[in-house]
Amino acid sequence: MKIVLRNLKLVHPLQNFDDEMKDILIVDGVIEKIGSLTKQETDNAKELDFTGKVAAPGFFDMHVHLREPGREDEETVVTGCDASAAGGFTGIACMPNTEPAIDSAEVIELIKKKAKGHLVDVYPIAAATVNRKGEVISPMAELHEAGAVGFSDDGAPIKTASIVKRALEYSKMYNLPIIEHCEEETLAGGAMNESINSTLLGLTPIPSVAEDLIVMRDIMLAEYTGGKVHIAHISTKNAVELVRQAKHKGLNVTAEVTPHHFTLTDDSLKTYDTNYKMNPPLRTRADVDAILEGLKDGTIDCIASDHAPHSIEEKEAEFEYAPNGIIGLETQIGIAMTELYHKKILPFQIIVEKFAVNPRKILNLMVPLFQKGEKANLTILDPDEIWTVDISKFRSKSINSPFDKRLLTGKSVAVVNNKKMFYKNEMLEI
C-alpha cells in the first residue's frame, strides 16, 4: 500500500531540514522517499495534503498509567493506545502500578499481547521492587528480557535508601533507569501543596520539601552507584535546581515534567474541584517559573502526561477522599504548544525534542528518523489550530481532566506508525 503525505514541513532535532514543504512517500509503512516525487512514484497512491502542517518524529509519552490489568473500567491497554493516537503519540511507556503490578514477565507479556497490532507502541516500565512494596528488588534481568524499559514504584517512591542503592546497582547492568516518584513518605499524605492556599482551604498540606528530599537522596545515590535516575513529574523549584546541579556534575540524572505542573498553580484548588487533585500536587507560581526555566535550559529533559485515569464515581467525592491524578494524553500537545511554544518559552524544535527524542533516549529506544528505508513513525501537527478541549470527545475511558473547555492553540492532526495512520478521527490501514 502506498500513501503520499503532501506539503509537509519537516522538523527533526537529529536531522537538518530546510523550511521548504516536502512530500513523503510511504510504502507498506516504510518511508520510500522524501522530497519531490515523480508522477510514476505516486501512481496508485492515496494522497493527503498537509499544507501548513509540520511533521515530527512520532511523539512519545514516557509516563502513562494504563489500568490494565486490574481497573479496566478506567482504562485498558487498547483505550489508552487509542487516546495516545488521538492525542498525537505513537509510543508510550506504561507504569507498573496495576493490579497485579508489572513485576513479572507474565504481566509484561499480557500488556504486549493487548497492545499488539495497534498504531501505538507500548513499552512497559516494570516495578522496581516486588509488588511495589519496597522490600526486595524485582527480577530486573527477567523483566528486562521480557521488554521492560525502566523500573519504578510510581505512585510512591522506592521506600528505603538501601533498596534504591541496590536497584540502581542492579539496573545499571542493563543501563535502564530507575524512575522515581519523589515524595518523602513521612512528610507525604496530604491533599495539596503546603502554602497559604492550603491554610485558606483547610486542606492537609504536602510540603514541597517532601519532593526535594527524595530527589536529593536519589541524586546522591546515582552519583554513588553510577546508576541512572529519572525524576518523574518534577514539581518544585528546589528539585529543578538539584537536577540542574546533578547535570553540571555529569551524573546520570534526567527529569520529566507534566503539562499541569508547568501550567497550573495551587490557586486552582479554590473550587475544591477534584480534577485539580494530583500527586505531586499543583505548586506555586515560583515553582512553575522555575520549571519553565528548567525546560528552557535543558534541566528538564522531557514532557510526560502522568496520564492517570480514575472513574467518575471515585473522582466525584469530597476533595480529601478523592484519588490523586488526572488524564493528559489528549490534551498535552495542545497545552505544551499553547503554554510553551506560543508563549515563546520554547522553540518548536525543542518541544519536539522533549516529546519525541529525549524520552526515547532515556529509555534506550531508537528515535525514528526521516529517511528512506526507515519505518514511518511520525506525528503531524498544526501549530496554529485553535481548538477547545471537550472531555466528551476523549478516546480515553476516563474524563478526569481539569482542562475541559480550555481553549488551546496547536494540535496533533495525524499520527503514523506500524502501517497505520490515525487521521480525522479514523484509524486507517496504510
Place this chain on the structure above:
Amino acid sequence: MPLSSRHLLGLQGVPKEDIQLILDTATTFREVLERPVKKVPTLQGKTIVNLFYENSTRTRISFELAQKRLSADTVNFSISTSSVSKGETFKDTIRNIEAMKVDMVVVRHAAAGTPLYLTKLCDANIINAGDGIHEHPTQALLDIYSIHEKLGRLAGLKVCIVGDVAHSRVALSNIFGLKTMGAEVSVCGPSTMIPRQIEELGVKVYYNIDEAIQANDVLNVLRIQLERKAREYFPSLREYSNYFGITEERLEKNGKDILILHPGPINRGVEISSGVADGNRQIILQQVTNGVAVRMAVLYLLGTMN
C-alpha cells in the same frame, strides 16, 4: 436588606454588612431567648436537615435548638465516617436528601470543602457547621457576637487566637470575621501549630503567651485536641500547659484585664486552668447561649431569602 449569599460556607470573603446583619438579627433573637415562651413561628413549614458526618453533639444541639425556636421541622442525619466508606457515596446521600424536598442543610464533615461541594449537588441553602480544618463560621460569629456584647465594640479591638491554629476550623473563621469587622487579629501557639505564611493573612504571630496577653484585649483560647494527631505537634501536655496554658497567675502577672473566650469543650488544666475557666474574665457559657441566638439569626436570614 438580605444577605449577599444564600449559603453560609465560611467567613472568608463575607462582606461586613452581612456579618453586621447577622449580629443585629442575633440581638433580636437573644431577646426572644429571655422570654418565657422562647419560640417564634418564623420558619414554620421549612424543613432543615442536620447532616453530621462527624460527631459533634454540642454544635448539633445548638443548631437543633435554634431550629426548634424558629418552629422549623428538623431532621437529624448522623453518619459515622466508618459506615460511609462501605455505604453509599456522599453524592448519592445528598441526592436522597434532596428528593425529600428539604429547604436547608446544616452540614458538619471531616473533609474540607464539602459544604461548597454540597451547593453544587442540591438546591437547599447550605450552612457549614464545620468542615475539616477549614471553617466553622457560626462558631466564629458567636465568638464575635459575644466579644461585641461584652466590650461594646469590635473595630480596633486586639484579639489573639491561642492554641492549635493550624488544625482549627474555628481559628480561620475567626480571623476572617474579626478582621472584616475591623479588629486586629493575632495568633499565639507553638510554632508547629501555626500555619506557614499565616502572616500573609494580616495576622501577627506570638510564640510567647505573656507577650500575647500583654498586647491583646481578648484571648480566644482553642481546645487542644487530646484525641487526635494534634498531640504529635508538641512535646507533652505538661509542656503545652506550662508555656501556653492560660492560668490565673499568668493573667495576674501581666496585670491585665482581658476577656477570655473558649469554644468548648474545655480541657481544664491543659489550655486553660480551672481558675480561669470559672473566673470572672471568661464568658464561656454566654458563648453557648449566644450560639443559639446567632444560629437562629443565620437560619432565619437564609431561610427567608427565597
